[in-house]
Amino acid sequence: MRLYPDGVLVGRARIAGHDHPRIVTVRGDQLVDITSAGRATVRDIAEAGSAADYVRSQTGQVLGSVEAIMANSAATAPDASLPVLLSPIDLQAIKASGVTFVVSLLERVIEEQARGDKSRADALRGEILELIGTDLSELVPGSETAAKVKAALIEKGVWSQYLEVGIGPDAEIFTKGQPMSSVGYGAEVGLHPISSWNNPEPEVALLVTSKGEIIGATLGNDVNLRDVEGRSALLLGKAKDNNASASLGPFVRLFDGEFTLETIKQAEIALRVEGEDGFVLDGHSSMSQISRTPESLVAATIGGHHQYPDGLVLYLGTMFAPVQDRGGAGKGFTHKIGDVVSISTSSLGTLSNRVNLSTKCPPWTYGSSHLLRDLAKANLL
Template identity: 80%
Template sequence: MTEAIVPSSGVLLGRARVPGFDHPRVITVRDGIVLDITAKGAATSRDICERADAAAYVKAVKGNAIGSLADILANSEAAKSDASRPSLLSPIDLQAIKASGVTFVVSLLERVIEEQARGDKSRADALRQDILTLVGTNLSDLVPGSPAAMKVKESLIARGVWSQYLEVGIGPDAEIFTKSQPMSSVGWGADVGLHPVSSWNNPEPEVAVVVTSAGQIVGATLGNDVNLRDVEGRSALLLGKAKDNNASASLGPFIRLFDGDFTIETIKNAELALRVEGEDGFVLDGHSNMSQISRTPESLVAATIGRHHQYPDGLVLYLGTMFAPVKDRDGVGKGFTHKIDDVVSISTPSLGTLRNRVRLSTECPPWTYGASHLLRDLAKADLL
């Protein structure tokens, strides 16, 4: 079980809630045992990621065993969690939580469909066929911002099908937005939240890279960029409402730090698998390959952080998804949308599996522990 959820090798960095401590503990995994490696000057995920020798430090630092990985994973599922035992949290803390959108051609076309449907999922199937006919080219062959892409843009404008999503999909500028606030993400086993207003929504399985304040990518984790298709489809100006809700940003199970065996090239060739399992017996399987991304992770990071915008505590950046769920769930032509208690699993061998249960954001545990609480608790424990 644990080998499918957590990679059997690599340098892993995470966080856990541990009884007897007011603040989250920084952890790693060795030989199936979870170790608490919290220390002065290295009391947050952010502090360790900022180190020049982050992977070497985590690999060598001494720690205190807090339990087996199998037991802690079992106790991290929201429906079964016992507060008297350790459980996993999101592996990041003070880092900003950013996301990039429309980075794969399939998701690009689905965003155009959302816009044209004005949030009405019943129109999606017919629109999909119309737009595919109108586009008339393989957008995956285009380099965003290139002369060829600009010619396609001119052609689409002339044919009346230009869209703001096509602009960020093949135009010169990437879509970068704030997914959620520092300290607000949830981790493996937690409930993820849908705003109650939504009736057309989906998971977005993604790789998320961990970036230092200097703009260096030092590792990666898995993410679910929970999305409300009907809300964003009504207006792109509702992106904040579509994306940033209680428990709508999931990350984990661990950050895998770059070392000699795990590099940015591993990420660029990662194959992601998605499975949604509903209590109604519905099962949705999907796959996406990072090799088909239209903008490199490095270019997306450069669009996020640089002289134009700084992040003193670093950031985590969702890289986008090519998976667009269109499998009918409740009848022909009705497409996919979540139901309460769906279980979403996102996996790739190099990063493991991120698993969460779907609830309404109003029914998920409220976010009450922020950066100010963490800093006060760390100061009280003499860890700053």
């Protein structure tokens, strides 16, 4: 699969000679700098309206081959004279939806019942599936049927807070990270060093304006610490929000008539994990199996109850929950340092990152205040 799709693409890059990230798009096989005064952030392009038309109309400065720049972005020691892709968003809030697919719902229940102990997961998985005895994929969250299943599970003693948000009336929406904290294509993604049971979460993430309009999408890796969240859902912040734990990219593809939200609803997302130990894991996530619509998840995030003046990016959740053993029977999957995680779909390209400890990934030092100061110095605000 090609690393980037056709369509109207927008992203950000670090370019030699500039203190601030530059706004880029793709023309054919070339990366083009389209940074301009008044629209020097992805936030400004999104909020001004007609984002796809604006990006399509810009000429800008050719920076070089997209493939060469993506290769440089993923290099262990990037060439400082060449651009490096960054996360394709900037001032937007980084939000995420949880437990939106049946498979991940069951795995969250297992995490909770195991109290973060991965050695108990296999036995618990069989026990819980036998107890549930219902195809949860047919349940509409918040429906009368879902309420009956909830009552039956409570009676059997396996009710869980994860089942509540999986089939109950309210979606789980949480803050994945702060604006400017996400990393992009080729960057390292971080695991908190206390974790010994963790996994990637391959997802589609929507670009949403301050008015709640969905205008584009990108790929995301919502890096997850299963043992930490399994100990207590109140540790969600520690499990989810760490240095370099939110990856997005390679570009935001803007809706343009040919590429729409309906395209996203039918997306098939492939995941591949390749370890330095020779381990390979392949999986996939089908957006057609999501239990809550993307529109309903956006409505649960932004509206009269909560505003985001700079817009937001919303991870939609994943159906992928890796159970393939690594390092011995019954031990399940967990990351090892150096794993390369690639998330791909034909409409959005490929997002690839290398796994490291969050304490060893480059620290996050460039925030919103730095960006605004640098843009002001460049007369771009």
